[in-house]
Amino acid sequence: MTFDCFGTLIDWRHGIATSAELLFPGYGERLLDGYNRHEPHLQSASPLPRYRTVLTEAFRRACADEGLELAPDDADVLAATFPYWPVFPEVGAELSALRAAGWRLALLTNCDRDLVSHTRRRLPVVFDDVVTAEDSRGYKPSHAHFTHFRAVHEPATWVHVAQSYVHDMVPAHALGLPRVWINRLSQEPGDPSILQAILPDLRGLPAAVESVA
Known part of the structure; x- marks a missing residue:
């Protein structure tokens, strides 16, 4: 079973908004929204930037949109x-x-190896493998993560679980993978017909996985 990490297992929205509040009190949610606007454009750049660079540059641009002066020492917050x-x-x-x-x-995960290594130590269960953007040379919703994982493991049974409809459910559907959408944000999907199982969070996931596997 494969998982997206940030948004699915880790509350990255809280992480970004809280980090922004440390520097600019009252702007956390607005800078989170700004970050989300800029991240996809940076991830589609060529050559492929590291995720650490994406984090820093997307946040810098979000601050600039709000007219906030970001000190150089704070850019990598x-x-x-x-x-x-x-x-x-x-x-x-x-x-x-x-x-x-x-x-x-x-x-x-759309992440760097060094960054996700810290997160893996905090996850309460050991994961057998991780495929990063560095490994796949691409960012989801590209199929690169999935094709890399398939080439390495050749799984006989494979279910993908994730929060992002665009980054994960769409490519998983295109590749014919059984899938469970963790709709933490109560979003309306673009095409509900591609969803096999929907949960508001991970509670009840084992049963949902068995139903699609």
């Missing part, structure tokens, strides 16, 4: 706080239940 972004509270119990049911677990 998101990368600096990244290891401390919180794990969603239900993650430990649900992933432990999947482990007990015999599933192997892996991460497919």
Whole structure:
């Protein structure tokens, strides 16, 4: 079973907004929205930038949009706080239940190896593998993470679980993977017909996985 990490297991919205508040009180949510606007454009650049660069530049642009002066020493605040972004509270119990049911677990993440290594130490369950943007040479919703994982592991049974409809559900559907959408933000999907199972968070995930596998 593969998981997106940030947004699915880690509360990255809280991490970005709280980090922004440290520098610019009252601007956390606005800078989070600005970050989200700029990140996809940076991830589509060529040559492919490292995620640490994406974090810094997207945040710098979000601050500029708001007319906020970002000191050079503060520009990498998101990368600096990244290891401390919180794990969603239900993650430990649900992933432990999947482990007990015999599933192997892996991460497919739009992240750098060095950054996600800190996060893996904080996750309450050990993951068997991780595919980063550095490994796949691409950012989701590109299929690169998925094709890289398939080439390495050749899984006979494979379910993908993620919060992002665009970055994860769309490519998983295109590749014919069983999939569970974790709709934490109560979003309306672009095409609901591509969704096989929907949960508001990870509670009840083992049963949902069995239903699509």
